Amino acid sequence: xxxxxxxxxxxxxxxxxxxxxxxxxxxxxxxxxxxxxxxxxxxxxxxxxxxxxxxxxxxxxxxxxxxxxxxxxxxxxxxxxxxxxxxxxxxxxxxxxxxxxxxxxxxxxxxxxxxxxxxxxxxxxxxxxxxxxxxxxxxxxxxxxxxxxxxxxxxxxxxxxxxxxxxxxxxxxxxxxxxxxxxxxxxxxxxxxxxxxxxxxxxxxxxxxxxxxxxxxxxxxxxxx
Amino acid sequence: xxxxxxxxxxxxxxxxxxxxxxxxxxxxxxxxxxxxxxxxxxxxxxxxxxxxxxxxxxxxxxxxxxxxxxxxxxxxxxxxxxxxxxxxxxxxxxxxxxxxxxxxxxxxxxxxxxxxxxxxxxxxxxxxxxxxxxxxxxxxxxxxxxxxxxxxxxxxxxxxxxxxxxxxxxxxxxxxxxxxxxxxxxxxxxxxxxxxxxxxxxxxxxxxxxxxxxxxxxxxxxxxxxxxxxxxxxxxxxxxxxxxxxxxxxxxxxxxxxxxxxxxxxxxxxxxxxxxxxxxxxxxxxxxxxxxxxxxxxxxxxxxxxxxxxxxxxxxxxxxxxxxxxxxxxxxxxxxxxxxxxxxxxxxxxxxxxxxxxxxxxxxxxxxxxxxxxxxxxxxxxxxxxxxxxxxxxxxxxxxxxxxxxxxxxxxxxxxxxxx
Ligand SMILES: Nc1ncnc2c1ncn2[C@@H]1O[C@H](COP(=O)(O)OP(=O)(O)OP(=O)(O)O)[C@@H](O)[C@H]1O
Ligand SMILES: [Mg+2]
Numbered sequence: 001x002x003x004x005x006x007x008x009x010x011x012x013x014x015x016x017x018x019x020x021x022x023x024x025x026x027x028x029x030x031x032x033x034x035x036x037x038x039x040x041x042x043x044x045x046x047x048x049x050x051x052x053x054x055x056x057x058x059x060x061x062x063x064x065x066x067x068x069x070x071x072x073x074x075x076x077x078x079x080x081x082x083x084x085x086x087x088x089x090x091x092x093x094x095x096x097x098x099x100x101x102x103x104x105x106x107x108x109x110x111x112x113x114x115x116x117x118x119x120x121x122x123x124x125x126x127x128x129x130x131x132x133x134x135x136x137x138x139x140x141x142x143x144x145x146x147x148x149x150x151x152x153x154x155x156x157x158x159x160x161x162x163x164x165x166x167x168x169x170x171x172x173x174x175x176x177x178x179x180x181x182x183x184x185x186x187x188x189x190x191x192x193x194x195x196x197x198x199x200x201x202x203x204x205x206x207x208x209x210x211x212x213x214x215x216x217x218x219x220x221x222x223x224x225x
Numbered sequence: 226x227x228x229x230x231x232x233x234x235x236x237x238x239x240x241x242x243x244x245x246x247x248x249x250x251x252x253x254x255x256x257x258x259x260x261x262x263x264x265x266x267x268x269x270x271x272x273x274x275x276x277x278x279x280x281x282x283x284x285x286x287x288x289x290x291x292x293x294x295x296x297x298x299x300x301x302x303x304x305x306x307x308x309x310x311x312x313x314x315x316x317x318x319x320x321x322x323x324x325x326x327x328x329x330x331x332x333x334x335x336x337x338x339x340x341x342x343x344x345x346x347x348x349x350x351x352x353x354x355x356x357x358x359x360x361x362x363x364x365x366x367x368x369x370x371x372x373x374x375x376x377x378x379x380x381x382x383x384x385x386x387x388x389x390x391x392x393x394x395x396x397x398x399x400x401x402x403x404x405x406x407x408x409x410x411x412x413x414x415x416x417x418x419x420x421x422x423x424x425x426x427x428x429x430x431x432x433x434x435x436x437x438x439x440x441x442x443x444x445x446x447x448x449x450x451x452x453x454x455x456x457x458x459x460x461x462x463x464x465x466x467x468x469x470x471x472x473x474x475x476x477x478x479x480x481x482x483x484x485x486x487x488x489x490x491x492x493x494x495x496x497x498x499x500x501x502x503x504x505x506x507x508x509x510x511x512x513x514x515x516x517x518x519x520x521x522x523x524x525x526x527x528x529x530x531x532x533x534x535x536x537x538x539x540x541x542x543x544x545x546x547x548x549x550x551x552x553x554x555x556x557x558x559x560x561x562x563x564x565x566x567x568x569x570x571x572x573x574x575x576x577x578x579x580x581x582x583x584x585x586x587x588x589x590x591x592x593x594x595x596x597x598x599x600x601x602x603x604x605x606x607x608x609x610x611x612x613x614x615x616x617x618x619x620x621x622x623x624x625x626x627x628x629x630x631x632x633x634x635x636x637x638x639x640x641x642x643x644x645x
Contacts, residue, residue: 054549054639074634075553082551093546093642097237102230109230110551154550 001161001194002028002051007060009046020046022217023060030161031192033185035205038214044198045166047214051196052085052164053077065161082110086155086193088165092147094139100126100150101135107158125153129183145176152183162194163187169204181207235564238536249532250572252525257573257614260518261580264610267510269587274503279423279432281363282325282459283500286470288477289455289492297484306481306490309451310444315480316456320472324461325362330354330443330454332410341436342408343395350391352409352436354443354454362459365432370403370418377439383446385409386418390433412446414438455492466497522621526569530625533565537629544633545641558630565626566619573618577611 009021020043028034036044049055050062053069062069065084072080086107087093094103101122108118126135129149139147148168155163165184169177181204188195197208205211206225213221239246293304313328332340332352341350360372365388372386385407387395392402402416422432444450458473460466474491477483483490537544544557 049639052549054642055637074548074638075555077638078548078551078553081549087549089642093542093549095543095546097233102233106547107550110547110553110556115229158551 001030001032001065002026002196003061003063004051005061007047007050007062008058009043009050009055010058020217021050021057024214024217024219026212026219028162028194028196030194031188032210033188033195033208034197035208035211036196036198036214037200037205037211042214043217044214048164048166048196048198051162052087053081078110082107082158084161086158086160086163088148088151088155088163088168090167090170092139092144092151092171094147094150094154096139099136099138100131100142100146103139103150104153104157106154111158122153122157125157126150129153144172145179148172148176148180149183152180152187156187156191156193159191160193162196165195165197167198167200169199169201174203177201177204231560231563234560235567238540238564239568245532245535246568249528250568250575252528253522253569253572253618254525254576254579256518256522256525257576257618258580259521260514260614261577261611262583263514263518264511265580265584267507267514270510271507273426274507276425277428278500279363279428281496282361284462284464284466284497285325285362285457285459286466286473286496287455287457287492287494288470288473290481291490291492293483293487294489295484295487297487298482300482306483307452308456308477308481309453311451312453312456312477312480316458316473316476319476320469322460322464322469322472323458325358325457325459327356327359327362327457328440328453328455329356329359329457330440330449330452332443332447340410341391341395343406346395348391348394350388350434350436352438352443354440355437356440359437359457362457364423365420366423368419368421369401370416372418372420373437373439378441381441381445382439383412383414383442384417384438385414386420386437387416388433388435389419389421390430391436392419409436409438410447467495470495522617525572526621526625529565529569529622530628532568533561533626533629534632536564537561537633541633541636541641541644545636545638545644548634548638549642554634557634561630561633562623562626565629566622569618569622569625570615573615573622577614581611 003026005025007021007024008019011018011020024047036047038044046055050057051064053064053072064080067080067084069080094100095106098106101119104122104125105113105115105118108121109115113121123132123135126132129152131146131149131153134142134146134150139150142150148171152168155165163184168184169180172180184195184197185207187193195208197204199205208225211221211223211225212219213223215221290306290308293300293302293306296302308328310328313326317323317326330353332354340352341348355373357373357375357378365372368389370386373384376382377384387402387407395407396402396405402419405416406413407416408414422429424432438446444452456473458466458469460469470493474493475485477491478485478487481490544552548557
């Protein structure tokens with residue numbers, strides 16, 4: 001599903017060059033659930049952003065679901081993200097002026113699905129997250145756990161191939177974190193959606209099938225859980 | 226197609242900082258408001274001044290006799306002279322560019338004592354002896370009867386055509402003046418026509434106090450001999466009346482033994498030159514109005530563009546989220562441009578409506594108060610100008626949104642997402 005080889009990424013700020021990813025090779029099969037661990041600044045988010053086509057890599061090859069990701073224009077990239085990828089962020093990244101339902105429906109809006117239809121689908125997904133009653137609330141009226149569940153529903157609604165989650169439980173307490181992980185593992189099992197989860201917590205990492213350790217821009221260890 | 230999400234976003238963006246939105250909108254509002262008011266006032270001024278011309282042929286020149294200022298052919302300077310009937314034919318023959326040639330005489334000073342009597346009523350009016358062509362040079366609205374004709378001229382008939390004011394002062398309210406008699410400086414004339422000026426305001430009341438009689442009748446009745454008061458001449462279409470003016474003065478100088486270098490002997494007034502000056506003035510005003518108006522409008526639009534830049538910057542993260550979820554650059558750009566167009570069009574529309582409303586109010590008040598509208602009449606802007614300005618607004622709004630919109634999609638989605 002995800003196939004990268006020899007990925008390099010260097011950030012250039014002024015006169016400083018920071019070589020963040022130093023040749024990453026990774027193959028993730030369809031339906032795999034993988035966690036990524038590593039020290040702060042080791043390049044985990046950078047890797048995930050490249051996989052999410054939110055950023056571009058300097059060297060190497062990236063093939064997503066059989067599509068070679070290279071020199072895409074922004075229109076094509078947006079369409080690939082919409083079709084293949086779902087994002088879950090540490091800071092939730094909900095759109096503040098849209099209610100929970102409208103947030104969840106947003107990816108379908110960009111597919112030109114009619115408002116009535118996409119809201120109905122969004123309600124189904126919210127229901128699965130146990131948030132039906134919160135559908136018409138704005139994000140600032142929801143708790144952190146609720147927000148993250150809305151974000152997960154939003155990541156799922158377009159039926160992506162891969163979900164990329166950058167510290168999805170980073171802003172949540174341990175109980176809520178476990179609940180969010182319950183949801184993610186359920187989705188992985190039932191829908192066979194590939195998942196990459198960046199985390200600092202061993203409890204979280206243990207619940208995935210494989211843990212990849214990144215040290216200083218390189219994969220140094222792959223652990224089967 | 227109506228897209229609720231799009232409008233929700235527009236509302237969110239514009240209502241987030243209401244004061245800022247209002248001030249930005251005010252810039253555009255003020256620009257178009259000023260444009261409308263200035264254009265309307267310019268038109269009002271033009272209408273006001275133009276009314277003094279009525280339907281008068283603007284390619285006309287007036288020529289009258291003054292005193293010589295240069296001794297010539299044995300005459301001393303300071304000599305007075307009169308034009309005479311033979312001059313009419315001489316001018317006609319010498320100047321093929323003439324379209325209408327109307328010599329004129331007038332009776333007495335009209336500002337003096339009453340010169341016209343009917344029964345117990347009397348009044349002081351302007352009395353002219355005219356050729357029938359006069360009606361082609363400075364037309365009037367005939368209300369009743371007819372104007373002077375060739376037969377009147379030939380037979381020196383004692384008939385007159387009177388203005389509306391004359392009728393009001395000498396006749397009863399619902400009396401028909403035609404075929405009635407009035408006494409002018411002791412002589413009876415039959416009224417054959419009643420007219421009303423085509424001008425408005427002060428100029429009209431001046432016109433309506435006129436009495437016209439045949440030119441020949443006037444000369445004979447009041448013992449003027451051959452003398453002509455002045456000429457009113459128009460040029461053929463497409464020929465500058467200045468050419469006719471120059472030639473006519475030359476002919477008249479020769480015929481009346483006036484030195485070719487004597488510029489004071491013959492009085493003349495070229496209406497065309499004055500008219501062109503005025504037309505030029507109005508064109509100038511119009512150009513000025515557009516420059517100032519468009520400038521003000523432009524300032525407003527630049528304000529919109531600026532605010533959109535700020536808005537885009539503030540919303541960087543939000544736009545980043547949308548792009549991560551699959552919003553293409555086209556969607557983002559069209560959203561921002563729509564916001565900009567909505568802001569400019571709405572505020573511009575208010576400016577337009579309020580400006581037109583104010584002009585209408587001024588119109589109404591002017592009409593109602595019956596104020597002297599010598600200089601100002603019916604301010605207003607025509608429909609096309611209004612539509613054009615609205616179109617300009619929409620286009621300007623789109624342009625104002627262009628730069629911010631490009632900016633919004635020029636950053637990488639990840640940089641937008643990471644923006645704090
Ligand atoms: N846009 C950028 N410009 C310059 N340097 C950057 C940029 N983004 C990240 N970096 C640098 O790249 C390195 C890797 O950052 P990254 O966010 O991938 O780390 P991380 O492993 O996700 O760390 P954390 O666990 O703290 O989230 C860091 O040193 C960071 O300072
Ligand atoms: Mg990180």
